[in-house]
Amino acid sequence: MRASAMQRSIGTVIKKTQALTVHDVARLAGVSTMTVSRAINTPDKVSPLTLQKVKQVVAQIGYVPNAMASGLRLSRAKLVAAVLPTLTGPVFQETVRSLASALDQAGYQLMIGQTGYETSREDALLDAVIRRRPDGIVLVGILHSVEGRRQLLSSGIPVVETWDLTPTPIDMLVGFSHERIGESVCRFLAGKGYRRPVLLTASDPRAQRRLEGFRRAAGTLGLEVPAVVVDAPTTLASGRSAIAETLALYPQTDAVFCSSDMLALGVLIELNARGLVVPRDMGVVGLGDIEFARSLDPPLTTVKIDGVRMGELAAQLIVSRSQGVRIDQHIVDIGFEIVERDST
Amino acid sequence: MRASAMQRSIGTVIKKTQALTVHDVARLAGVSTMTVSRAINTPDKVSPLTLQKVKQVVAQIGYVPNAMASGLRLSRAKLVAAVLPTLTGPVFQETVRSLASALDQAGYQLMIGQTGYETSREDALLDAVIRRRPDGIVLVGILHSVEGRRQLLSSGIPVVETWDLTPTPIDMLVGFSHERIGESVCRFLAGKGYRRPVLLTASDPRAQRRLEGFRRAAGTLGLEVPAVVVDAPTTLASGRSAIAETLALYPQTDAVFCSSDMLALGVLIELNARGLVVPRDMGVVGLGDIEFARSLDPPLTTVKIDGVRMGELAAQLIVSRSQGVRIDQHIVDIGFEIVERDST
DNA sequence: TTGAAAGCGCTAACAC
């Protein structure tokens, strides 16, 4: 009978197997604990014979070192924390995935904390994060709380902010300028002959700055740019309703710049449902260039944000810093790129 | 030369700020370290006056307890690990998000490990996970490696498998039957009058079992069911090409059951591009009922998988177990539901 | 090349 089946039928509680330690290995291998530690961490500082003996015992009894103990001793958790608004939605996914991969390759694990768009949760979350003494903290998206900023600063833990660009980061930063995106998209649309663009803007500060950039550029062209606000996080459904609202309020609109590709997909679907043809009746620009953007019908013109690169760079900054390397380039602007496809 | 050695030789090393400990608080508050510990963890076991004094010092100097130290002392990391194929794609997102939230509320943090669909990576990843002595491990999706199974079992760490149903879980399980989904969707489509269904099937074992279930049910109805295989992870683009292939190979197809909602979206887009009308010319069924399914045009008939509930239950099982509660229900079948909308 | 001692920061158990 299998163990689990037995437990269910009889109701036995599992005996908690006593976890193995260096002492167990040391005893069985006939060496000191220190030698075990060396055999595992710096094998070249141990004679081939002892090394082999220790390795064999480790394999045989299935010893796995305790990271809490070594972390405490070394003051290095080999852990990095990512703090983000939410794991849901395609926006930050690529960044987090590549961050996790890059860290993994360097022997670090990733811990996740979601603020859930509530500023009140941020402080408690940061406290929980700092308790673990991670080797670094990656902020994906914005940190609102002022108290949180202070906590991070005084913790002395390396911090990388992402997805934004500010001249005054907490510590390090890998991002891009939302204002410049607004400006660029405005010029791009104007260059294509669009004269009555509308922004479908998420209710977050970064979207707000894209709007400002867009309007600034539009001002020099003598254009007025209305904005339709959408609650964050943006969804396909909110894209459909936002374009419906746009058509009702500003029927002469000839192009929309959406706060995300998902929003843009909603727009495409709603326009298609209304028998309107993109780009003939309406130009559509997305943001993110997530996986499906190129596969839509028509393929979506969008602003490519290199989330993978951002994650990799963030990982690199933290790993270097935690190994004591001086970081000269505290602020990295990874830029963006307007990918022109058939929706404009 | 090791990277760190090289860095040291260049000589640009930064000194770390000394982190605060209970001793600092104790000294400044004029009490013992034990009293500080009590003031923080069991405030009701401390006199109101000392409590206030300690709290004030803590706030003033910004002391944050060291979780590695308490974790080591208590043998409780207050950490749960989630191991999954990839963070990308909408499939497991809801599960992971709700898992993180539920754990957070119970005072646990979530650590992420991605196997990246490579069995070879699984063992190394599990080793890294077990080192941290998490209070539980949640397997999202399947664990392929036999050695990994063994490692997990002998670690004694509570394990919850999800997104599947097997009579022989490693430990605990929260999932649903993929075979029954196949059967149900087959009967559903047959009931709607469809006679030539095709499956767009991802190349993973769970999708395979849905196909088997579908074919078994189809067999009793005298139907043959071809399958078009799509590489995991499924994407919108692979949906477009899969339906194109389907139309070429099996032109009389009257319905498709897709391995994910994203795949189904690709199908809808491709059919729309070809001037085919859903459901008149083709019935489409998705899997997952992710956020956008109801907002598509037409709204997508799909199999609702309650990822949020799965995450919550997994969290609950682990938290209970780690608090010493006996778990009688080792296997929880959360079922599924066919949500009929307008695409069939 | 190997080992003994000490301590990372915290808290259970036991005194007072």
Next chain:
DNA sequence: GTGTTAGCGCTTTCAA
């Protein structure tokens, strides 16, 4: 209600 002692498992330092 508070303090003292000891030790969680590991690894740096120093001695052999």
